[in-house]
Amino acid sequence: MPEDSRIPVGVLGATGSVGQRFIRLLDRHPWFRVTAVTASERSEGRPYGEAVSWAQDEAIPPGVAALPVLPTAVGPDVPIVFSALDSSVAGPVETAFAAAGAMVVTNARNHRMDPDVPLLVPEVNSAHLALLEAQAFPPGGGIIANPNCSTIGLVVPLQALHMAFGVRRVNVVTLQAISGAGIPGVSSMAILDNVVPFISGEEDKLETETRKILGKLAGRAIEEAPIEVSAQCTRVPVLDGHLEMVSLELAGRPSAAEVAEVLAGFRGGRWEFELPSAPKRVIHVLDGPDHPQPRLHRDLEGGMAVSVGRIRECPILGIKMAVLSHNTVRGAAGGAILCAEIAVAEGRIDGVGIPGAGSG
Amino acid sequence: MPEDSRIPVGVLGATGSVGQRFIRLLDRHPWFRVTAVTASERSEGRPYGEAVSWAQDEAIPPGVAALPVLPTAVGPDVPIVFSALDSSVAGPVETAFAAAGAMVVTNARNHRMDPDVPLLVPEVNSAHLALLEAQAFPPGGGIIANPNCSTIGLVVPLQALHMAFGVRRVNVVTLQAISGAGIPGVSSMAILDNVVPFISGEEDKLETETRKILGKLAGRAIEEAPIEVSAQCTRVPVLDGHLEMVSLELAGRPSAAEVAEVLAGFRGGRWEFELPSAPKRVIHVLDGPDHPQPRLHRDLEGGMAVSVGRIRECPILGIKMAVLSHNTVRGAAGGAILCAEIAVAEGRIDGVGIPGAGSG
């Protein structure tokens, strides 16, 4: 496949932490190539490679390093834009891009709970993509939201168990990595030799987003899942990888062994598509008595898998387990790219198809 | 009070992490003075100051540094010994000391669940000291056990709420400091940029010890409290201070404000005694939205207080909150010293009284 047949994409807010991760993950992408990057005004016009404080552990892709930084406003003629904008500005900007005919796949929280916006985890609720039809944008335009990073790790195993046994109540305590707060984000003075048992807005997101994602598509709306979620969120001195200690009440009252079997066998939704960023197995059930651990398991399947361990019975709610996912890959940029892939593969973006999969 | 009127005490296993903490906390003690230290055979006969790899942030008290290290066997003629022995050896050694007429206050787990051994948190269950009468040791001999470090932080607020509202079910996720594992304990390769969601035996201790501590003295036995506890324990890269994220079902269904009021007003048991190591307020209710934090709050009241914050309602069990305590002070050496103090103050040790409080 010659390079120029790939779909041109833009990254909004490309110099921040999640923006950088988008650039890195898209570098080797078989379907997409980055042709436009935007940032705040003070970077405008400078080459991306100079404007960014690059903090990834691989070098900036040369092609992107040379791109001039654009202002974050409608203009770039690309069919897909990934938004890594801060929520203080993301809302109206993303709407403007969609109104101009672009499919916006966003990591910001602003549109997540909009009734006509799919809050998408492809393995969990790809059917929700149908909501795009309810959006009042011109052909090709639309908004797809990537959920909060701690929500994504949770809903993947929850969906497996919800389909098999019915999830009623979920108690979750998170131990979240500092990269979730961006750069500069958490001050080192706040977190070294310390834990902070609070993350603004996070507990609410876990409770409300989970119900929407696991909800049913009913016509052109989502009927929320009747699941009670109680979250306590903490920040720990870990670079990447959110660990969640979960207790569950399941209608079917399965044993721990039955839960493990269902999780290990989970295959997500419609996997006729070989999506480039999809993990081979979305849930890895680990046997090690002290697994999963952020440093050892966050990079499984390129950071796109979710690990589950310590599955056992709980005297209060029935089942407890530890869940781990990579918050800036699976939980942010990687997850959003997978959302774009499924939208392309399912033909949800007007005029855009899988490169090289010609109509011939 | 002339120095030599203080009660001579011994420290068993004095060179380890908890042993060092005993030495440091006893240095300025108004009632006790350390006259004997024991360690493993290879240290025998050397001055303590040479035998120990001292890792406290103050210098070794000179009087103790000069003491010759004794073998860990009956011999020192002291009425009270503090045991910081490893559980692999603690059981029979402690029994032997008690049989020889010493009151053993131990931090090891071996005798904790013995039916006739008080598992003591003075502010919570000082009445359990009456169990000493059931022990078959000669006058002056006995065993008092200090609970597990993560249990102590939990049972203090639980007791306050149990008395006020009745505790039925407790879900707890702990974020425990590395000092809880001793020295060398946790390898730095295991915990830097990481969390380990498992601590051997810890979850079981939280579940069983809690029921004994909150139980009722019935004759010469403890009737366990009918409380369901479910624990998930993790190790985090923090030096000192165990944080516990707790959800509670209380029979009385109080509001968060009522819970906060009860905790703030808790005064423990019989505080006619001005015990030297007792905190002025055993529970500090903190208002900061992101409090308590290990580094900021572990040293409150010299490390002997328990901090509680983020008290709020929980859609599943009713109430949730964050609890913090210093694991090697309140949860180990400091707690054990307080146990000895109350035993002395209540006249539970044959022939031993408060120094300077003479009958004259």
Added chain:
Amino acid sequence: MPEDSRIPVGVLGATGSVGQRFIRLLDRHPWFRVTAVTASERSEGRPYGEAVSWAQDEAIPPGVAALPVLPTAVGPDVPIVFSALDSSVAGPVETAFAAAGAMVVTNARNHRMDPDVPLLVPEVNSAHLALLEAQAFPPGGGIIANPNCSTIGLVVPLQALHMAFGVRRVNVVTLQAISGAGIPGVSSMAILDNVVPFISGEEDKLETETRKILGKLAGRAIEEAPIEVSAQCTRVPVLDGHLEMVSLELAGRPSAAEVAEVLAGFRGGRWEFELPSAPKRVIHVLDGPDHPQPRLHRDLEGGMAVSVGRIRECPILGIKMAVLSHNTVRGAAGGAILCAEIAVAEGRIDGVGIPGAGSG
């Protein structure tokens, strides 16, 4: 001594990291009491206890918590102000306070290299206080500068060796704590599992300040010491305590043992005064083969001592050693308070004497 005989002092920039440390260290001060605190405009008028994000490990002193935050401008009628201002604003503000008749003891870098400003480390160059006479301020007014935190730890042992053997060349690699950068300061994403081998402006300060501090008072000016300094500064994931790996060329070519003896015997300058914040021994020579260490030794003598260890011969420059000092106590607030103490004790502040040391 009744409380109100103490000298009223102000703290400029009281809500920042160093400002907080001033408040904490001054809380129990026998000579000074804080009666005025200033901060940026958005805090103006609020009680200090509400305006500050307090991050010290002890509670805010109640008396200070209730003080209203003032704007950082001339006004408070106090004879001494401690400046914890950021260097972006400190220069003219400090001059204005001095011009209004206050003695300004500053931790900011702005006036450090002014020819008529003493760059003061009381144990090292108290004679430089005579420069105050060269300052063109009204009676009682003046500026005394506290050196950079990494410089202070270095010049204390350097002065001991300079007096004994003559220092010619100094090569120093620093491993500096994150608290040196203030709050928020260093992002946790930048320093966790990492070292940053650069601190803006720091190497230059070490090289130039050292020559001034060790210089000779010649009339109303300082003649810089002819010492060559080469510095390489790094930031490490440590909360407090700057470690410096030093190599030295000494004119006298002493042995390592002779160096150790001189350092251990160093008594500083004119110690007829019992200054409240002065360490009993300003240099602690440690024998442990792996000492000094930031966590174990930064708090020696309340953080006011400097520790030196691993003194040995160097095949290149002659002597090498490791030096440690507490950067926010000895190297910032504590050092500045000691500067004020010696200025008071030596009668350098017009109309201000040691409280309770009356003329009677």
Added chain:
Amino acid sequence: MPEDSRIPVGVLGATGSVGQRFIRLLDRHPWFRVTAVTASERSEGRPYGEAVSWAQDEAIPPGVAALPVLPTAVGPDVPIVFSALDSSVAGPVETAFAAAGAMVVTNARNHRMDPDVPLLVPEVNSAHLALLEAQAFPPGGGIIANPNCSTIGLVVPLQALHMAFGVRRVNVVTLQAISGAGIPGVSSMAILDNVVPFISGEEDKLETETRKILGKLAGRAIEEAPIEVSAQCTRVPVLDGHLEMVSLELAGRPSAAEVAEVLAGFRGGRWEFELPSAPKRVIHVLDGPDHPQPRLHRDLEGGMAVSVGRIRECPILGIKMAVLSHNTVRGAAGGAILCAEIAVAEGRIDGVGIPGAGSG
């Protein structure tokens, strides 16, 4: 190339930290395949996958996981063995393997300073391989030593500068990662919020190994380079990557720009061979003002490159700079594999050639 044409190799001490790294790096190796693994007696006979506490961030290669663990004694019929043995046992075991006809490439220190053992960094001193001829082992047998991890990072840029300008004196302060001490290695209680300014034996290794590696082959012996080295070694809380702050006296007195140019242009020795593990550029000269940093740059070129930054003039020795290398890849397992590759490529191992490069 069919898999079985690869050269079978063994790993001695395969369950430890460096042993695991060998297994991981050899997994995808085009020339070598692991057919034998040894460990201590208590693992004997168990499958490697069960005997090891695997702590790498990728899964154990399935082929190796199934291998039975052998005792560490002569027996496996492989032409090359990699030794990750502890120095307490490595010496005689390695000699025995060489005497039995195997080429031993070792990471242990025991034989490093033996006069007839090449202390090899392929880009620096491949000519030293000729020493193998001086070894009294049967055909195919021999010992090649990999230098100490902190030495390797240093000698690569030193050799570039030695060839261009002549190195006379080197002052180096290291900031070394915890993985250098193996597993469990450094206790987390020793290093969290701390730096330890001492590593046993390390400074001596840097001083003596450097002179041997940069020495000249003279007949069948090495004439040490007349370079004075002074080292101060510290351990910092970083997982991987040794940072070294270096000052240099060069005979040629070059400018910083000239030094940078020579380093950037360095190509090592005889690069007619395309060795599988060789970095494309062995030295990366970085421009960032705060580069290199362990977390950002340790993985350059798969961890096999050395990064140099902050090259500038030094008022004392002439040039200073910061050097970084990955201590368990470049500095241990990866470096040793590269040593084996060059030995194979240069035909130094009797009867062993590059797989698939047949004579036909």
